[in-house]
Amino acid sequence: MDTDISDILASVSSPTVYPHTLDLQALTRAWVNERSAPELLPYPADLIARVSQRLSAQILKIESLTSTNNPGLKSTLVIYQTELERVKFLLRSYLRARIAKIDANPHHSLALPSSHLSPLERQYATHHQSLLSTHYHTSFLSAFPASLQRLDDTTGGVSMVDRPDEDTAVFCRVLRDCGGVDVQGPEGTAQVELRRGDVWVLRWRDVRGRVEEGSVEMI
Known part of the structure; x- marks a missing residue:
């Protein structure tokens, strides 16, 4: 009997969180993470699809209510x-x-795994790179030897491809315990434990995987 009462009280005290609220929270977190991270994060295709569908439904609802010309619906x-x-x-x-x-x-964006770009983003990146290549070739690359005209050349151990700085310092909050990371200090390298609720300033390369898996969020 006690167990039944506890279950009832737990169900009453637990607030209901609707799917659209969870999606809005997830979109807000993805927005903050994307603006704070130095490189592209995986594209949340399912989340964006659901949010876009709800936006379309909301627009239709607003148009329907507007067409009624009911003053009582103004608020x-x-x-x-x-x-x-x-x-x-x-x-x-x-x-x-x-x-x-x-x-x-x-160039770097196109080399990322397929999960990092949506089909439209990959199409945009391809077209963008094509325009740049054509412009550079017309402007000055055509005057160079053929061996020096590539924009993705890695000859001599020096890459022509610009990449985000993986050592950029980022502010992050730990959402759940997820082990330790190595940090560089004045006295050498040490390991710190990432525990739920902690706020850290760390190198992006050290927390990238945890941000992508959802254990850490950017702030």
């Missing part, structure tokens, strides 16, 4: 439109942050 429309603009801002800003990284390092 409801304001709430719907405000929420719509908030999510649209997050989504646009998130995608712009990714496009900015592609523009900065197109």
Whole structure:
């Protein structure tokens, strides 16, 4: 009997979290992570698809309510439109942050695993790199020997491909215990444990994997 009462109390005290709320939280976290990380993070295709579908449904709902010309729905429309603009801002800003990284390092972006770019982003990066190559070749590369015209040349151990700085310092918060990482200090290298709730300033290369798996978030 005690167990039954405990279960009932637990179910009553636990607030219901709706799927669209979880998706909004996930989009906000993805937005902050993308803006703070020095390189492209994996593209959350399922999340973006769900958010886009809800945006379309919200737009249809607003259009339907607007067409009724009911003065009593004015406050409801304001709430719907405000929420719509908030999510649209997050989504646009998130995608712009990714496009900015592609523009900065197109060759590097195209070399990333397929999970890091959406089909449209990969198409954009390919077209962007093609335009750059054509422009450079027309402007000055055509005057160079053929062996010096490649933009992805690695001859002599020096790569022509620009890459994000993996040693960039980033602020991050630990969401769940996830082991230790090596940090460089004035007295050498030491290991610190990443425990839930901790806030650290670490090199991006040391926390990249944990950010991608969701154990750590950027702040």
